[in-house]
Amino acid sequence: MESLPRRRVRRGAPVPVWRQIEIDLTFEIRTGFWGPGDRLPSEAELAAAYGVHRHTVRVALARLAEEGLVVSHQGKGVFVARRPVEYAVTRESKWSEFEQRLAANPDGKLLRSSVRTANAELAGLLALAPGAELLVVETLRRAGPGVSAYCYHVFDNARFAGIDAAFRRLHSYTPALAEFGHPEFFRAKTWIDCRLPRADEARALAVAADTPVMVMSYVDAGRDGTPILFGAAVVPNGRLRFRIDSP
Amino acid sequence: MESLPRRRVRRGAPVPVWRQIEIDLTFEIRTGFWGPGDRLPSEAELAAAYGVHRHTVRVALARLAEEGLVVSHQGKGVFVARRPVEYAVTRESKWSEFEQRLAANPDGKLLRSSVRTANAELAGLLALAPGAELLVVETLRRAGPGVSAYCYHVFDNARFAGIDAAFRRLHSYTPALAEFGHPEFFRAKTWIDCRLPRADEARALAVAADTPVMVMSYVDAGRDGTPILFGAAVVPNGRLRFRIDSP
Numbered sequence: 001m002e003s004l005p006r007r008r009v010r011r012g013a014p015v016p017v018w019r020q021i022e023i024d025l026t027f028e029i030r031t032g033f034w035g036p037g038d039r040l041p042s043e044a045e046l047a048a049a050y051g052v053h054r055h056t057v058r059v060a061l062a063r064l065a066e067e068g069l070v071v072s073h074q075g076k077g078v079f080v081a082r083r084p085v086e087y088a089v090t091r092e093s094k095w096s097e098f099e100q101r102l103a104a105n106p107d108g109k110l111l112r113s114s115v116r117t118a119n120a121e122l123a124g125l126l127a128l129a130p131g132a133e134l135l136v137v138e139t140l141r142r143a144g145p146g147v148s149a150y151c152y153h154v155f156d157n158a159r160f161a162g163i164d165a166a167f168r169r170l171h172s173y174t175p176a177l178a179e180f181g182h183p184e185f186f187r188a189k190t191w192i193d194c195r196l197p198r199a200d201e202a203r204a205l206a207v208a209a210d211t212p213v214m215v216m217s218y219v220d221a222g223r224d225g226t227p228i229l230f231g232a233a234v235v236p237n238g239r240l241r242f243r244i245d246s247p
Numbered sequence: 248m249e250s251l252p253r254r255r256v257r258r259g260a261p262v263p264v265w266r267q268i269e270i271d272l273t274f275e276i277r278t279g280f281w282g283p284g285d286r287l288p289s290e291a292e293l294a295a296a297y298g299v300h301r302h303t304v305r306v307a308l309a310r311l312a313e314e315g316l317v318v319s320h321q322g323k324g325v326f327v328a329r330r331p332v333e334y335a336v337t338r339e340s341k342w343s344e345f346e347q348r349l350a351a352n353p354d355g356k357l358l359r360s361s362v363r364t365a366n367a368e369l370a371g372l373l374a375l376a377p378g379a380e381l382l383v384v385e386t387l388r389r390a391g392p393g394v395s396a397y398c399y400h401v402f403d404n405a406r407f408a409g410i411d412a413a414f415r416r417l418h419s420y421t422p423a424l425a426e427f428g429h430p431e432f433f434r435a436k437t438w439i440d441c442r443l444p445r446a447d448e449a450r451a452l453a454v455a456a457d458t459p460v461m462v463m464s465y466v467d468a469g470r471d472g473t474p475i476l477f478g479a480a481v482v483p484n485g486r487l488r489f490r491i492d493s494p
Contacts, residue, residue: 010446015456023443030442030462031399031479035368086438091493121282152278186493191333193488194441194459195277196270199257209262212441212459212484215277232278237459241440244491246338246433 004041004049021050021060029069029080040070040078067238085147086243089216093187095151095233096174099143108171111138111150111204113164115157125219126156126227133157137164140204150201150234160229177228185228188221192242197234207236216242254296268297268307276316276327287317287325314485332394333490336463340434342398342480343421346390355418358385358397358451360411362404372466373403373474380404384411387451397448397481407476424475432475435468439489444481454483463489 009020028034040046043061047054061078064070071081087098099107114136123130135157142148153173155163159180166176177185197205197213207213217232256267275281287293290308294301308325311317318328334345346354361383370377382404389395400420402410406427413423424432444452444460454460464479 008446013446013456015443015446019443020446023445026442027445030440031464032368032372032477033363033366035366038366038368084440089491089493093493116280119280119282119285121279121285125279188493190491190493191488192439192461192491193277193331194461194484195273196262196266196459198270198274199255199260199262199267209260210457212443214439214441217278230279237441241438244336244437244439246336246340246435246437 004045006051007049009050009052017050017052018056018059018063021046021052021057022063025060025064026067026069029064034080036080036082038080039076040080042077069238083241084238085144085240087216087240088243088245089187089190089192090245091186093190093218094174095141095143095149096172099141099147102144102147103142107142108167108173109140110164110168111140111200113137122154122230125230126154128156135160135164137167139167147239148205148236150197150204152232152234154230155228173229182222182228184223185220186223188219188225188227190216190218192216194237201234205234205236212237214240214242252296253298256297256299264297264299265303265306265310268293268299268304269310272307272311273314273316276311281327283327283329285327286323287327289324316485330488331485332391332487334463334487335490335492336434336437336439337492338433340437340465341421342388342390342396343419346388346394349391349394350389354389355414355420356387357411357415358387358447360384369401369477372477373401375403382407382411384414386414394486395452395483397444397451399479399481401477402475420476429469429475431470432467433470435466435472435474437463437465439463441484448481452481452483459484461487461489 009017011017043054043057046057065072068081070078072078116134116136118128118130118132118134120130122134123132135155137153139151141151163176163180166179167173170176194212194214197207202209213234214237215232215234219230220228222228256264258264290301290304293304312319315328317325319325363381363383365375365377365379365381367377369381370379382402384400386398387395388398410423410427413426414420417423441459441461444454449456460481461484462479462481466477467475469475
C-alpha cells in the first residue's frame with residue numbers, strides 16, 4: 001500500500017462526507033487498486049488524507065465492513081476482504097448449479113405469481129403473439145451466506161400453467177422444467193444493468209432501499225433455440241459480480 | 248397496457264414517495280413489462296393507483312424522462328422510450344468500435360495519468376511481479392449522445408510508458424496500442440458490477456452523485472493470451488446495458 005496523497009471531499013454536497021469517503025474507498029477496492037488481503041491505511045492516515053475527523057472515517061469503514069468489502073482484525077487494522085462470488089455467464093449458466101456450488105441445498109421460495117398479457121417486448125422475447133397470456137412468477141433464492149436473488153420468471157401460460165406450484169414443491173426451476181418436458185435448457189441471451197430495488201425486493205434481499213441492485217435479465221431456450229422463459233435476477237450489489245470469459 | 252391495480256408506497260420511509268414511484272415504474276420498464284412504444288397510464292391513473300397527489304407522479308415521470316426511459320408527447324401521453332444502447336461483450340469487444348457504430352468520430356479525452364506500484368491483485372491480472380510499476384491512465388470517452396464512459400486503463404509501465412501521450416494525440420487506444428506493437432488485442436475476461444460514482448466520475452459523466460453507475464472491468468490480451476491491459480469502464484446506468492450472447 002502506498003502512502004496516501006491528499007484526497008478531496010466536498011462539504012455541503014448532497015452526498016454526505018462519510019459517504020464520499022465510502023464511495024472513494026469502494027472505488028479503490030472494487031477496481032483492484034487495493035486487493036484482497038491488502039491492509040487499508042489506518043483511520044488516522046485516512047482522516048489526515050481527507051482532512052476529516054476520525055469518526056467520519058470510522059463511519060465509512062463501518063459501512064464497507066457491512067457491505068463485506070473489508071474485514072477488521074482487532075489491533076491489526078482493516079483489510080480488503082476476499083473478492084465477491086463470481087457468476088459466470090455462459091450457455092450453461094443456471095442459478096441452481098451456481099447455488100449448489102455455494103451451498104448444499106437449494107433454498108428457493110415462491111413469493112407470488114400472476115397472469116398478465118404479453119406486450120410486444122415480452123412477446124418478442126418469448127416468440128409469442130402480442131396479447132398472449134403470460135405467467136409471471138416471483139421467487140427468492142439463496143445460494144450460500146449473503147448471496148440471494150429476487151427472481152422474476154416469465155412463461156407462456158398456455159404451456160407452463162402450474163409451474164409456480166411445481167417450483168413451490170421442488171424449490172428450483174431445473175426439476176420443475178423437467179416435469180414440463182424440458183429436461184434441458186440453455187442460456188440464449190443475457191443483459192446486465194442495475195437500478196434501485198423496489199421496496200419488496202429491498203425487504204426480501206435485506207438491502208438498503210437506497211443501494212443499487214444488479215439485474216441480470218435473460219432468455220433461456222431449448223436445444224433448438226425455442227425460448228422457454230424470460231428471467232430477471234435481482235442481486236444485491238457487491239456480494240456477487242458477473243464474469244464473462246471470452247473463449 | 249392493462250388497467251392498473253392498487254399500488255403501495257410507504258410514507259415516512261427514507262426513500263421519498265416520488266422516488267418510490269420512480270423506482271417502481273423503472274422496474275416495469277427495465278424488466279420489459281412496459282416495452283418501447285407502450286403508453287404509460289395517465290398521471291391521473293397513476294396518482295389513483297398509488298394514492299398520491301398528481302404532482303408526486305409528475306415528479307417521478309420527469310425523472311424518468313431525464314433518464315431517457317420515457318418520452319412525453321404533448322396531448323398524447325407518456326411513452327416508453329427505445330431500449331438503451333447495447334454493448335455486446337465478446338472476444339472482439341472494443342470501446343472504439345462500439346463508439347464508431349454510434350458516432351462518426353471518436354472523442355477520447357485524456358484526464359490524467361499516474362504511476363503506482365502493482366499490488367498482488369493487479370500484478371496477477373497483468374501477469375507481472377508484485378511491486379512492478381503500473382501506468383494508470385484516466386480518460387473520458389464519448390460514443391454518441393448520452394453514452395459516455397469514464398475509463399481507467401492500467402498498463403505495465405516498463406512496456407507502455409508514454410501510451411498516455413499517444414492516447415492524447417490519437418483519442419483512442421486502438422491506434423495507440425498499434426504504435427506500441429500491439430495492432431491486435433482481444434478481450435480475455437470481463438466482470439460487471441455497479442457502484443456509486445466518485446465525485447470526479449459524476450462530474451465528468453454529468454450524472455447525479457446518488458445514482459449508480461455500471462462498471463465493466465476487463466483484461467485485454469494479445470493473440471497468445473499475454474495480458475496487455477486491465478481496464479475499467481464506468482458508464483452511466485440506464486443509457487447502456489451489457490449484452491452477452493451465448494453461442
